[in-house]
Structure formats: C-alpha cells, structure tokens
Amino acid sequence: MSHFKYYIFVFLACFCSLIFSQQESVEDTDTLTLQLENHLVQAKIDSDRGKYYDAQDNLDKALTIATKIDDKVNQGKIHTKIAKVQFLVNKPDLATISLHTALKIQREINDYTNLAITYNIKGVIHSNLEEYDYALQYFNSAKNLFEQEDLEEFISDVSLNEAKIFIAQKRYEEAKSRLERTIIIAKKFNQDDRLSSALIQSAKVSDALNKTDLALSQAEEGLSIAKEHNILANVNEAYVALSDIHHNHKDFERSYYYIKEHIKLSDSILNIKRNNIPSGMSGENIDRYKDAENAQLKAQIEEVNAESAFTRITTILSIALITILSLLTLSLYKNNNIRLNTNTMLHKKNDELIVAKEKAELASKTKANFLSTVTHELRTPLYAVTGITNMLLDEEPKEHQIPHLKSLKFSGDYLLTFINDILQINKIEANKVELDPENFNLKNKLENVISALSNSANDQNTKIHFDYEKGLPENYIGDQLKISQILINLLGNAIKFTKDGDIWVKAYKIDVKDNTYNLRFEIEDNGIGITKEKQGQMFDSFSQGSVQINRKYGGTGLGLSIVKGLIQILKGKIYLKSELGKGTTFFFELPLEYDKEAEKPKTQDVKKVNKMDSLDLSNVKILIVEDNKINQMITKKILNKMNLYCDVVDNGEAAVEKVKEVTYDVVLMDIHMPGISGLEATKIIRTFDKELTIFALTAVTLEDKMHEFGEAGFNDIISKPFKQEDFESKLHAALSGEKIVSSYFS
Incomplete structure (x- = not known):
C-alpha cells in the first residue's frame, strides 16, 4: 500500500x-x-x-x-x-x-x-x-x-x-x-x-x-x-x-x-x-576622460599630505584602489568599443557576403529569365506553325498537299526539339537531362530524317544513300526525339559541307546481349573534310573547322557539342574519321532495347478511341487566358472542334474578374502576359476558388520552375506546342472528375 x-x-x-x-x-x-x-x-x-x-x-x-x-x-x-x-x-x-x-x-x-x-x-x-x-x-x-x-x-x-x-x-x-x-x-x-x-x-x-x-x-x-x-x-x-x-x-x-x-x-x-545619427565616445573624449581622472587623483594625493601617517596610508590605498578600478573601467570600456567595432566590421563583411551572394543569384536568375524569354519567343510562333499544320491536316487537304504538310509538321516538331536542347545545353553538360523512352520504329525514324532533309540535299546537288542492315529488327524502346536530333545534326552537317557529291547513312548491328542491341550508325560524306589539327576540337562548343568555313557555311558551332552530350546521356559513344578534301565519316554507337511486342503480327487494326466522345460537353465552359492573338485563335479552334464552348481574355487581371463572374470547368492559363503574370493571377484566383481546374498552357522553360507552378495552385502543365492526344487526355481527366496527377509536380 x-x-x-x-x-x-x-x-x-x-x-x-x-x-x-x-x-x-x-x-x-x-x-x-x-x-x-x-x-x-x-x-x-x-x-x-x-x-x-x-x-x-x-x-x-x-x-x-x-x-x-x-x-x-x-x-x-x-x-x-x-x-x-x-x-x-x-x-x-x-x-x-x-x-x-x-x-x-x-x-x-x-x-x-x-x-x-x-x-x-x-x-x-x-x-x-x-x-x-x-x-x-x-x-x-x-x-x-x-x-x-x-x-x-x-x-x-x-x-x-x-x-x-x-x-x-x-x-x-x-x-x-x-x-x-x-x-x-x-x-x-x-x-x-x-x-x-x-x-x-x-x-x-x-x-x-x-x-x-x-x-x-x-x-x-x-x-x-x-x-x-x-x-x-x-x-x-x-x-x-x-x-x-x-x-x-x-x-x-x-x-x-x-x-x-x-x-x-x-x-x-x-x-x-x-x-539623429548615433554617436559613441571618440578616442579624443576617452583621453580627456583619462586626464580628468589623473588630475583628480593628483589633487587628492596632495590633500592627504597634511593628514596623519595612518590616515595618509589608508587614503593612498583607497586612491590606489580607485585608480585601479578606474583603469579597469576604462580598459573594459575600450575593449567593449573594440569588440563593438569588430562586430560592426564582421556584420559589414557579412552584409557584403550576403550582397555578393544575392548578386550571384541575381545573375543566375537573369540568365534563367533570358533563356525563358528566348524559349517563349521561339516556342510561341512554333505553336502557331504546328497548330495550323495540324488543323490543315485534319481539314481534308488535297492529296498532293499532304506530303508537304507532313514535312512541315515533322520539321516543326524537330525544330521544337532542337530549341529545347539548345536551351538545355548547360543541363546536358551537368547530366541533368532526363530520358523519355518510348516505343518507336528505327527504320522509319531514319527514313523520316532523310526525307525531311532531302530538299536541302537536292539544293546541294547531293544524293543520300540509305543502308539498313538486312534482318535487323526495326522496333526499339528509347528516347527517339534525342536520337532524331543526333541524326538531324550529323546529316545536316554532311549536307552543308558536301556539294555535288554523295552521302551514305548506314545502320547495323555490332552485337546483341540479352534483349539489348548495340547498334552502330554511320553518316559518311565525300565533302570538304576536316584537317587533323581541327578534328580533336570538333565536339567543343562554338567550334568550327576554321574562320573561313564559318563565314562561308555559317552555323553556331553548337551542333556537334549537343550531339556528343546527347550520345553520352544515351550511354553511347561517338568518333569521326576524316581527310581534308576527301570527306568525313561520323560513327556513333547506341544501346537500344528491342521491342518484341511491336514485332508481333497484328490480327486486326484497332480504331483509336477518342475518350472525349464519352462525355457530355454541352454545358462545359473553358476560359482561355492568352495574350497572343494567333495562339488564341488556334486554341479556340481546337476546343471548338472538340465541341467545347470557351471564352478568351488576354491578361491576368481580366482572368481574375472573369472567374469571379462566370463558373468555368477549366482555365487554360498562359504565363507571360502584360500586367500580372499567369502565376500571380492563379495565386489570386486560389484565394477565393480552391476547386477550379487550372492548367498552365505555357511556352516557358519548365525544368527549374516546377515548384513555382505547384505553389501558385496549378493542377497541371500543358507545354506549348502540345501533342493533341496529351491535351485531350488532360482535359478528359479534368472534365470527367478523375484525380489529376501531374508528372511535373510529383
């Protein structure tokens, strides 16, 4: 107890x-x-x-x-x-x-x-x-x-x-x-x-x-x-x-x-x-203070001479004690001043470091803003090119127009890829570019690249020969856009430096291990060739064969640097063989996973199902926020073709007011606009409407800004120019009530 x-x-x-x-x-x-x-x-x-x-x-x-x-x-x-x-x-x-x-x-x-x-x-x-x-x-x-x-x-x-x-x-x-x-x-x-x-x-x-x-x-x-x-x-x-x-x-x-x-x-x-400027005691004032203390002590000593010996000793000891205490006080005061001055200097130094850091961050931000602006300015007209091309292809063009439109579409798509990789060259060097593997037909890919560049070859009176190894599988899994850019760069260079000649494009197998094919590609020409002295520098950024070549043939000298970076990311290797006046051959090797499923015979054609057809779109309202008139027209036409009603405004302030007045199902928000940006407009909308689906329909470079879009309140991002199927898929998810899981914010 x-x-x-x-x-x-x-x-x-x-x-x-x-x-x-x-x-x-x-x-x-x-x-x-x-x-x-x-x-x-x-x-x-x-x-x-x-x-x-x-x-x-x-x-x-x-x-x-x-x-x-x-x-x-x-x-x-x-x-x-x-x-x-x-x-x-x-x-x-x-x-x-x-x-x-x-x-x-x-x-x-x-x-x-x-x-x-x-x-x-x-x-x-x-x-x-x-x-x-x-x-x-x-x-x-x-x-x-x-x-x-x-x-x-x-x-x-x-x-x-x-x-x-x-x-x-x-x-x-x-x-x-x-x-x-x-x-x-x-x-x-x-x-x-x-x-x-x-x-x-x-x-x-x-x-x-x-x-x-x-x-x-x-x-x-x-x-x-x-x-x-x-x-x-x-x-x-x-x-x-x-x-x-x-x-x-x-x-x-x-x-x-x-x-x-x-x-x-x-x-x-x-x-x-x-x-109001704060002032401390100066060195001169300290000296005056010391002189005053000494004078006072001297007077006190003279005064006690008339007193008794005992009193004199007591007084002297007291004065000595006072002197010591005074000196200690003075010493502490000086030390305190020194410490304060030191702290002030340290704070000043710290402030300078903070400013230097801020300036460095500002320089980095300026560079990022410049790249973002360049991306926007290039992607915006591309959005118009690819959008109008897709619309023309869907509007039953004449038979002889179809190849031209397809060629235009192909060129637009790969120009977009080229722009993206140019702007990501720093990321390539830092190994921060992510791979996007998908199923594709390699032989068709090579033929498409050759077809897209055939007009340039014809202008040079140059013939392109294509050799795809007999029996080599055609279907693989890999990042086909990066492979396309490698091929476009190398073949484009061969055409540029070969007049009245021939170019050979070859693809063949080196070996097979498990399900991975190690493939070799060759782009050979009989053009002007490269001197031995310059061959070692050809993969450096902004490198050209010579000043004369640069003036005659043009170019930035970035192509081969990008090619080398992309091949390294794809775990391949590249090298060249050349002789001045006799031509150049670029060899590159890539490991590609064989796609067995694609090689299986298809019993019947499966008709592509449009998921949007399953939805009742009669009462759906969409708001397009876009300042570019051509882009407004293209996006609106795409939505109208899908039987969707939409309003259009051209700035962030108008978007906020419109959302207050009308109940919308989806908002497609551009980012760079006059007045407040799409980011700020979305933040304001989120203060009074947490449920509205808002997609960032944007042409900016996204890699470094994912957190900003997520924090602002966007549900997902649709990057311009967009693929029609991706656009439809995200709209379907929003309109059918599915939970939107963004790959950008995960």
Whole structure:
C-alpha cells in the first residue's frame, strides 16, 4: 500500500510540474510577445524620427523574438519593415533580400494582406530604381490582393504609387484617374498624408495639361493639409511643385519664393537627420576622460599630505584602489568599443557576403529569365506553325498537299526539339537531362530524317544513300526525339559541307546481349573534310573547322557539342574519321532495347478511341487566358472542334474578374502576359476558388520552375506546342472528375 501511495505522490508531483511548466511557457510566450510589440512600436517611432539605425536595431530584436516563438505572421511583416529601412539607408540589395524572405514566408502561410503590403513596397523600390514595368506589375498584384481581402483603405497608397510612375512616364490621363481614386479613398478613411500627396501630384498633372489655375489650387490645398498635420516631406514636395508651376508660367518671383522655402526646409530636415545619427565616445573624449581622472587623483594625493601617517596610508590605498578600478573601467570600456567595432566590421563583411551572394543569384536568375524569354519567343510562333499544320491536316487537304504538310509538321516538331536542347545545353553538360523512352520504329525514324532533309540535299546537288542492315529488327524502346536530333545534326552537317557529291547513312548491328542491341550508325560524306589539327576540337562548343568555313557555311558551332552530350546521356559513344578534301565519316554507337511486342503480327487494326466522345460537353465552359492573338485563335479552334464552348481574355487581371463572374470547368492559363503574370493571377484566383481546374498552357522553360507552378495552385502543365492526344487526355481527366496527377509536380 505504501508503494501505491508513493507512486500516487510521484504522479501528482509530475502532473503539477507539467502544469506549472506549461503555465510558465504561456507566461514566457506572453512576455516575449509583449516585448516584440514594444520593439515594433519603438522601431516605428525611430523610423518616423529618421533614426533608421535605431529602428533597424529594434526590428532585429523583434525578429529574433518572432523566430523564437515561431510567429510566422510577424516574421514576414518584420522582414518587410527591415527592407523599408534598408532602402531608406541606401542598401537596395539588402532590401531586396529581405523582401524575398518576406514574400516566401507570406506565401507559405497564405498571409494575403501582408503579402499585398510587401508587393507594394517591392513596387516602390523598383519605381525608385526607375524599373517601372516591374513596379507596375507588383502594384497590380498588391491592388488585386487588397481588393480580394476587402481592404479598400490600402488601395489609396498603391494608386498613388502608380500615379507617380505614370507622371514620370508622361502618361498624364492614366495618372489623373489613379489620383482621383486615391483622393476618394483618402477622404473616406481620413488619410491626410496620402490626400495631401495626391493633391500635390494632381497639381503636377494639371500643370502638364496646361490647367494652371487648377494646378495652383490643388498644390496649395495639398500644402495646407501637409502643414496642418506637420507632414514635412509633403510640405517640401508642395514647395517644389508650386515653384515649378510658377516658373512654367513666368511668375519668377513666386517661383523663387517657394524654392527658397524648399531649401530652408530641406536644411532643417537634414539637420534633424544629422542629430539623429548615433554617436559613441571618440578616442579624443576617452583621453580627456583619462586626464580628468589623473588630475583628480593628483589633487587628492596632495590633500592627504597634511593628514596623519595612518590616515595618509589608508587614503593612498583607497586612491590606489580607485585608480585601479578606474583603469579597469576604462580598459573594459575600450575593449567593449573594440569588440563593438569588430562586430560592426564582421556584420559589414557579412552584409557584403550576403550582397555578393544575392548578386550571384541575381545573375543566375537573369540568365534563367533570358533563356525563358528566348524559349517563349521561339516556342510561341512554333505553336502557331504546328497548330495550323495540324488543323490543315485534319481539314481534308488535297492529296498532293499532304506530303508537304507532313514535312512541315515533322520539321516543326524537330525544330521544337532542337530549341529545347539548345536551351538545355548547360543541363546536358551537368547530366541533368532526363530520358523519355518510348516505343518507336528505327527504320522509319531514319527514313523520316532523310526525307525531311532531302530538299536541302537536292539544293546541294547531293544524293543520300540509305543502308539498313538486312534482318535487323526495326522496333526499339528509347528516347527517339534525342536520337532524331543526333541524326538531324550529323546529316545536316554532311549536307552543308558536301556539294555535288554523295552521302551514305548506314545502320547495323555490332552485337546483341540479352534483349539489348548495340547498334552502330554511320553518316559518311565525300565533302570538304576536316584537317587533323581541327578534328580533336570538333565536339567543343562554338567550334568550327576554321574562320573561313564559318563565314562561308555559317552555323553556331553548337551542333556537334549537343550531339556528343546527347550520345553520352544515351550511354553511347561517338568518333569521326576524316581527310581534308576527301570527306568525313561520323560513327556513333547506341544501346537500344528491342521491342518484341511491336514485332508481333497484328490480327486486326484497332480504331483509336477518342475518350472525349464519352462525355457530355454541352454545358462545359473553358476560359482561355492568352495574350497572343494567333495562339488564341488556334486554341479556340481546337476546343471548338472538340465541341467545347470557351471564352478568351488576354491578361491576368481580366482572368481574375472573369472567374469571379462566370463558373468555368477549366482555365487554360498562359504565363507571360502584360500586367500580372499567369502565376500571380492563379495565386489570386486560389484565394477565393480552391476547386477550379487550372492548367498552365505555357511556352516557358519548365525544368527549374516546377515548384513555382505547384505553389501558385496549378493542377497541371500543358507545354506549348502540345501533342493533341496529351491535351485531350488532360482535359478528359479534368472534365470527367478523375484525380489529376501531374508528372511535373510529383
């Protein structure tokens, strides 16, 4: 029984301890939260007074607390506030880093209100750097989110920021409409700062539109409000505006008066800022402090000479002790200063490293953006070529037109492959290109490549001979697109450097192991040949036989580098044999898996079933979001052919509004558009509609951006130009209620 009591006692003790620890934890959290709020309030006061370094210090302390208590909302807000301070002290690179961190946190936790505030701040920074297109995109995103969250009072600031850009760009009518909206909202919510600023900006617009009386009236009203509420920045801006207006209309006396007022106020503001710069004790002050201490000690020593010996000794010992303590204090003070200076230097060095890292990341991002833009610009017309070709093939063309259309389709498909591989050359070198094996007929593949390039050969008066080993199986499993590009590059080179000659394309077996055939391909020509000195460099990027050859025959010199990279990825090897004036032979070997199933005789033709025919499409509505008119026409025609109804809009803002008004089953969203991007439009739609199926119908390079598409809320990606069967398959899954499993996001 005593044991039982003991266990009961232990249990109660543990329980009480747990309760007390939880209570202490809650109290600790409450205390930390209170400290965090105090730091934020103090940071606001410091910032308003121009004490930016003190504000930064308080914000850093607040961020430490927010991180400790895992307060994600405040973490995001604080990073945004830090960015504002960093920009005010002329550190735009650090401000950009802080804003990126804030955006990441706010997107993760769906904090749309503060995300919109961060977008607005980012827009202001881009605007100050005169990156107006970027700034307007961020202002648009901010405005849409504020509207979505029903936060009208915040929109006045965004509209005011937009107006300032339009004034800088001399787009006065657009500026005027934004300022009118700002004034309405500012009056509604008693926003004196924004109201006075909007009136001053309106004065600039009116003056530019030759409405002098209105301009003066607006500027004076803005000045009056700014003075009443002691908004010095706006007072100063009003002085400049009034000086400019009077100067433009030859009233030089009034212009001079306001510019003098501006200079006087600017000096006052500058003095306030100087007074707010934190100052520590300088080396000179330390020396003075030491001299004062020594003088005081000397006086004390002289004073005790008249006292008794015992008193003198006691006093001297006391003075010595005081001296030692003073010196220790002074030493500690100096050490503390040295440590602070060292920490400052370390922080500065750390900041420099962060900036350097950010610049490197920015350079990498710039390169990625460049490649993305190039891809988009090339794929967009290709989408038109392949789309129109497919439509013409489906519209019962004349018999003699079919070979030409098929040749056009083949060329378009492989041009797309070529573009993709050109843009992925860095990935090829890094072995990051993924294989896409599928069943294909090798003999047909070779014949198609030869057929596609036969016109070029005919132009050179060159004959192509094809030799496919007798008895060699035709059907294999492999990445046929990469094999096609290898063949196109090598055969294209042979044609380019062979005039009035012959080219031989050969395919034969080296050996067979299990179910894998090791095949050798030869592309032989009797053209100009390659010197022995140049043969070792032919697979290097941008390498040509000589400057003269480059001028005469053209080309980038990337083809053979891509070929070598692709063959290595396919686990093959390549080499060449050449003699100047007698021709060149390229040999490459590839292991290919034999496709036994394809060789089996077919008992009957199986008619291809269109899965869309099984669905009732009468009430289905699809929204196409695409800014390119040709692409709009092609996508709409493809959908109409499938008996699908669709609407078309040409920008992200219109897409958001349309989705609010109409119930759609599927949205096909382009990415690069004027205004907000498809990514931002999708994020906004997801704030009020989580269930709508949204496909990214895009021509951008996707490999490095999968997480962005998934995070934005896309269900899947349809890459332009798309295969008709893939397009139909994904639409069928969406419209039939199947669960969409994207290979891009898995």
